[in-house]
Amino acid sequence: MARAALPGRLTWRAATLTEERWESATARTLVLDVPDWPGHLPGQHIDVRLTAPDGYRAQRSYSIASAWESKTVELTVQRVDDGEVSPYLTDTLQIGEQLELRGPVGGWFVWRETQQTPVLLVAGGSGVVPLMAMIRARGAAKNKTPFRLIYSVRTPGDACYADELARRVRDDPGLDVKFVYTRKTPDGWPAPPKRIDVATINSYGWPAEFTPDCYVCGPTTFVEAAADILVALGHDPKRIRTERFGGTS
Amino acid sequence: MNPLDGNAMAGDLRELFTVDVTAARYTCAGCGHADAVATLILWGQEMGQVGRCPHCTDVVVRVVQAPDRVFLDLRGSVRLELPLAGS
Numbered sequence: 001m002a003r004a005a006l007p008g009r010l011t012w013r014a015a016t017l018t019e020e021r022w023e024s025a026t027a028r029t030l031v032l033d034v035p036d037w038p039g040h041l042p043g044q045h046i047d048v049r050l051t052a053p054d055g056y057r058a059q060r061s062y063s064i065a066s067a068w069e070s071k072t073v074e075l076t077v078q079r080v081d082d083g084e085v086s087p088y089l090t091d092t093l094q095i096g097e098q099l100e101l102r103g104p105v106g107g108w109f110v111w112r113e114t115q116q117t118p119v120l121l122v123a124g125g126s127g128v129v130p131l132m133a134m135i136r137a138r139g140a141a142k143n144k145t146p147f148r149l150i151y152s153v154r155t156p157g158d159a160c161y162a163d164e165l166a167r168r169v170r171d172d173p174g175l176d177v178k179f180v181y182t183r184k185t186p187d188g189w190p191a192p193p194k195r196i197d198v199a200t201i202n203s204y205g206w207p208a209e210f211t212p213d214c215y216v217c218g219p220t221t222f223v224e225a226a227a228d229i230l231v232a233l234g235h236d237p238k239r240i241r242t243e244r245f246g247g248t249s
Numbered sequence: 250m251n252p253l254d255g256n257a258m259a260g261d262l263r264e265l266f267t268v269d270v271t272a273a274r275y276t277c278a279g280c281g282h283a284d285a286v287a288t289l290i291l292w293g294q295e296m297g298q299v300g301r302c303p304h305c306t307d308v309v310v311r312v313v314q315a316p317d318r319v320f321l322d323l324r325g326s327v328r329l330e331l332p333l334a335g336s
Contacts, residue, residue, distance in 0.1 A: 010263040047260035059295045061257045105259035107269035108287035220251050242288065246251045 012049060012102045015073070017095050023160035026079045027126060028090040029065060031072055034101070039068040042133035043110035043215070043243075046075070046103030050085055060085045063130035063217075063243075064104060069140030076160055078126035109215065109243045111137070117213050117239075118146040120205045122196070122226045124218020125153060130243065131217060132161055139172045146174045150204050152196050152222065155184040178204040196222070201229050208234035217243045255289035255300055261312055262286075265319060274330040279307030286310070286329070 019031035045063045066074035079090040093099065111119065111134040121131040128151055138147060153159045156179075165177050180200055181193050194200075206212040214235060216226045223244045230240050255271050262270040271287040282304035289300035289309055300310040302325070311322035323329070 009265070009267060010260065045256070045259070057295070059260075061253075061260065102260055102264075105263050105269070105271075106256050106287070107259075107272040108285045109256050242254065243256045244252075244254050246253055 010102050010105065012100050014098045015101050016098050017093055020095065023076055024158050026090070026158075027076055027160050028079070029074055029076045030089060030093070031066075031074050032099075032101075034073050037073055038104070040064055040073070040104035041107075041110040041112065042067055042137040043130045044104040044106045044133075045130065046073075046101045047105065048075075048085065048089070049100040049102075050088060051100070058084045061245075062089075063133070065129045065132050065136075067133055067137035067140050069137060076126065076129045076132075109217070109241050111213070111215065113137070113141055113143050113145075115145065115213055118206050118210050119148070120212045120214045120230075121147065121149040121151075122201070122205075122214065122216040122218075122230075123149065123151045124196075124222030124226070125158070126160065127216075127218030127222070127243070127245065128160055129217075131215060134215070135165075135168060135172075135175065138175070139168055144174055146206075147172075147176070148205060149175070149177045150180060150196065150200060151177060152180040152182060152218070154182050156181065156186045176204075196226055196229070198229050198232065201226070202233060205230070205233070208236075211236065211239060214240045215243075216240065218245070220244045220246075253291040255285070255287040255291055257291055258286070258289075258298060258300065258310075258312065261295075261298070261314070261319075265321065268331055270329070270331070272332060275309055276327040276330075277302040277305060277307060277309055278325050278327045280305035281327075283330075 015032040015034040018033045021029040045061045047061050049059045051057050062075045065076040066072045077086050077089045080086045123131050169177050180196050182195050183193050216223050223242045227240050259271045273286050275286050276283040290303050292299045297313045302309050309325040313320040
């Protein structure tokens with residue numbers, strides 16, 4: 001795994017948008033060409049900086065969605081309607097255009113293939129992005145670590161990567177995915193909409209005795225609720241890693 | 250405004266240090282709680298950020314960006330414990 005960041009300080013660099021995909025009506029995946037990219041670990045993020053003609057700058061962090069095994073740098077950006085940066089990334093930036101970024105950064109909310117214990121991923125809305133990078137890295141490496149993803153979305157149409165997740169559940173041994181719908185369920189779903197609760201994590205997570213590594217990513221209230229449930233179920237707080245973002249789910 | 254967490258400080262700190270400081274373990278000067286810098290509750294914007302202890306809410310770290318320099322105030326942290334490369 002000779003893909004640690006190079007020594008030295010980090011600087012901003014130019015990236016070019018080469019491909020795009022819509023993951024839902026409001027989430028767009030940007031495939032970026034970044035010359036001399038040093039590689040990244042699943043869970044790491046980059047900072048994007050936009051500069052207006054008058055010099056005003058806005059900076060945001062976005063999780064990397066792709067595993068470096070695919071040799072691409074992909075972001076999935078959820079549009080926040082009153083946001084300063086995300087509407088530009090989802091709706092304005094065109095193929096062939098450039099943006100400024102620095103990264104990869106963050107060495108805490110990452111999964112390493114050398115970890116030996118089962119993994120529980122808990123995603124709220126676009127919090128799924130860094131967790132998807134972990135799932136993709138695991139799949140690319142044909143790693144056998146048992147993974148479970150509990151993915152909370154408002155409606156079926158809000159789920160990112162739905163087709164790929166279904167394919168990976170079939171093709172990547174040891175991966176399970178459980179969707180939770182908070183506002184509207186698919187037709188024929190056996191339960192009414194609800195938020196993630198103790199019963200959800202108890203039923204679809206791992207028992208605390210398995211000492212799983214837990215990764216929780218989503219809006220602040222979601223992250224705090226899920227982390228509290230994990231602690232209440234007996235999970236070691238040191239094995240619960242959280243990442244929260246500012247937008248609403 | 251919703252707070253972020255210490256994960257979002259990684260870029261700014263990585264411009265100053267050659268190691269990832271968000272994976273470092275801080276010890277809060279206020280309550281003695283120790284955890285990863287990534288778990289701090291982060292308030293502020295790019296020009297100035299305040300990281301608070303999630304346990305006692307005391308300020309552990311401040312980062313202020315001026316046009317030509319950065320001010321890093323760590324008086325709320327008794328110590329930082331940094332993993333060395335390869336560990």
